[in-house]
Amino acid sequence: MSKRPKKSSAEQPTSGLPLGLNQIPLLKILSAQDRQQVLSEMTETRYGKGQYIFREGDPTEYFHIVKEGSVKCVKSSLDGKECTLKVLMPGDLFCCDASAFDGASHPGTAQPMGDVSVLRMKKEAYFKMLRRNPDAAMEVIRYLGSRLNEAQEKAKVLALDSADQRLASLLASLAERSGVREPSGIRLTVRLTRQDMANMVGVTTETAIRIMARFKKDRLVTGTAARLVIRDLPRLKLLAST
Amino acid sequence: MSKRPKKSSAEQPTSGLPLGLNQIPLLKILSAQDRQQVLSEMTETRYGKGQYIFREGDPTEYFHIVKEGSVKCVKSSLDGKECTLKVLMPGDLFCCDASAFDGASHPGTAQPMGDVSVLRMKKEAYFKMLRRNPDAAMEVIRYLGSRLNEAQEKAKVLALDSADQRLASLLASLAERSGVREPSGIRLTVRLTRQDMANMVGVTTETAIRIMARFKKDRLVTGTAARLVIRDLPRLKLLAST
DNA sequence: AATAAAACATGACAATTGTCATGTTTTTGA
DNA sequence: TCAAAAACATGACAATTGTCATGTTTTATT
Known part of the structure; x- marks a missing residue:
């Protein structure tokens, strides 16, 4: 009972990385060099209850990755009713999508569920990274595809x-x-x-x-x-x- | 009243292309050379009423583009109820998504609405094309992102x-x-x-x-x-x- | 043109889910 | 630890939508 897992830094030879970062699928597939570059362009931000990461209608400027905690994606109708479309967990990407192209704005609100930590990066840097790195682009395509399937499955459940x-x-x-x-x-x-x-x-x-x-x-x-x-x-x- | 638009071949100097193909966004952004290559790997198929392009559960082998007509994406529940998630129109891509990665199967059925014509290509060739061509990959990311937004908007409407x-x-x-x-x-x-x-x-x-x-x-x-x-x-x- | 098959239509009734009102319990924050 | 705020709970009733039954009209097919 008193046996606890040790602090695992010994098993993490790719040291420079903050703990956990090398578990994020998109970062994992990058070469060590590219990963360094990407991480240098990302900043980590913490949010707590009652805050917003961004709100529906805000201009889309950043690409995000959930590092820790859960984030909910919410849309609301004119008469104040709300619906939660997705709970993002560590490793999930957001604003990797269309609203980031052309100067569009966020189609929904991103709200922390408890304490969360997210990484973010200017969308221009994100696009450059994808162009340089076919593996990353393929991973984003795979990811968006699975999100699309999931969203359609959700629509089906709501409909039927x-x-x-x-x-x-x-x-x-x-x-x-x-x-x-x-x-x-x-x-x-x-x-x-x-x-x-x-x-x-x-x-x-x-x-x-x-x-x-x-x-x-x-x-x-x-x-x-x-x-x-x-x-x-x-x-x-x-x-x-x- | 008797004045009809002429056959517009004169305005289409990029001749070799079958009519309309150069209006498809994904193909439009390719270089003439790449486009030729891609087209040589695609085959065109026509479907009519009562047929299926593929059915829920079938293995995903091809990537598709709607060339002409409309295609509906349908899912059904165990007790026979059906819901139509999306109507694809000319230029729309399908099976560009996650089910094409790993050996997954189609999450829904694709059914022609009237007479349609679709282009298709082995998924392996599709992936290779995306890897070779960052512009195409970016376009697919943009497209999937907009499809995701649309699906989530649909879920919101169904929910609220x-x-x-x-x-x-x-x-x-x-x-x-x-x-x-x-x-x-x-x-x-x-x-x-x-x-x-x-x-x-x-x-x-x-x-x-x-x-x-x-x-x-x-x-x-x-x-x-x-x-x-x-x-x-x-x-x-x-x-x-x- | 005739016939079969879809699609459209409508009523009566049932089931599901929402609305509103009110009260208790649990959680949060000073 | 105490007060305020959320969250949980429940009842009575209303509204929306589904179900089933039946019939007409339109569309497709031979």
């Missing part, structure tokens, strides 16, 4: 599934993307209120609360925001697709 | 808007993307049944019919599938965002 199924899908996918095993089940590492869930699946907060109460009664999940545990992932996935 | 608004959004965007001016309004060049509309906005056919009946009564639209005319685009757009 019931509120129950949508919420079950959400919990299942979060469990797989950001869950840690625990004796009682899979705990989500992202803090997620009922309100957050509601925004992610396009229902009202009340509906999300009622459905979660039902899931809890059926022993599929336990706990609330700070400590949300998936108790029966297989059954949740079944429910999502039934 | 009423059935009326979703339908109004659909008609407005189609009018802008594929409409031709006519004395009575903007006629859609894609043939679109009420059922098609229903699948595109995530409602039942009956609901789509009822809403369209209302739109017709309010003089926003006229006609059905074969000849669908938008009579009041501004008001339709207003309705979409109210």
Whole structure:
């Protein structure tokens, strides 16, 4: 029990890199030299609760990578309703897309969920880097493609599934993307209120609360925001697709 | 009335190209030489009603470009419900995305809407082309980015808007993307049944019919599938965002 | 031109989800 | 640690949309 993993600097011979940076897919595929160059052009920024990384309508000036924590991408309608389109996790890229071309502005708001750290780089430098580096360009194409598939899958779920199924899908996918095993089940590492869930699946907060109460009664999940545990992932996935 | 536009071959000095090919953005940015090479690796195929270009689950082997006509991208759920995620038009790319990497399979079905013609190319050749040609890679990144934004906008609409608004959004965007001016309004060049509309906005056919009946009564639209005319685009757009 | 097959249409009713009101519990921050 | 603010919870009722049944009109096919 008292055995702790050591500080792993010994196993990281590519020292100059701040810890974790060489786990980011896009950086990993660069040559050591290119990576240095890119890192020298990137700055790290921390954000906390209540702040914005950028807001819908702001001009797009930077390309971003999530280094630590989670970031939510939100759009809102004129009458104040909001929806959360995506939770970005470490390694995820954002503003690697079209709004960065031509002088467009951000199509949505990027908001930290708790404390986060992001790397960013002027979009011009980002484009130059991609042109110099076919491997990086291919990686961005692969990444954007997978984001597109994911977004379309989400649209499908919103178009065809019931509120129950949508919420079950959400919990299942979060469990797989950001869950840690625990004796009682899979705990989500992202803090997620009922309100957050509601925004992610396009229902009202009340509906999300009622459905979660039902899931809890059926022993599929336990706990609330700070400590949300998936108790029966297989059954949740079944429910999502039934 | 009897005056017709001439066959425009005279205005197309880049002759060797089949008509229209040099209007496709991705091909346009290539050097004449690269374009020849790419075209030599592409084959053109025609499809008609009732056929499939590929189906959900088929292995992804080719990269595609729509040359003529419209193609719909469809996903279906286990219980037989379908949703149409996107209508591709000439110049649109498909399978330029993640499913082409690693041996993945198509996440959805591609179905012609009427007669279409598509160009296709082995995905290996496509990747090689992108690696050789940074301009092409950048164009694909730009394109995928805009597709991602569009898909997320669609998800937002599905999550937050009423059935009326979703339908109004659909008609407005189609009018802008594929409409031709006519004395009575903007006629859609894609043939679109009420059922098609229903699948595109995530409602039942009956609901789509009822809403369209209302739109017709309010003089926003006229006609059905074969000849669908938008009579009041501004008001339709207003309705979409109210 | 005749016939079959889609597409369009409408009503009655049911189910799902939203709205509003109100109250309790938990979390956060001074 | 205490107060304020979020988050969670629940009931009653309303609105939206789906379901099913049935019939007409339009479009496609031989």
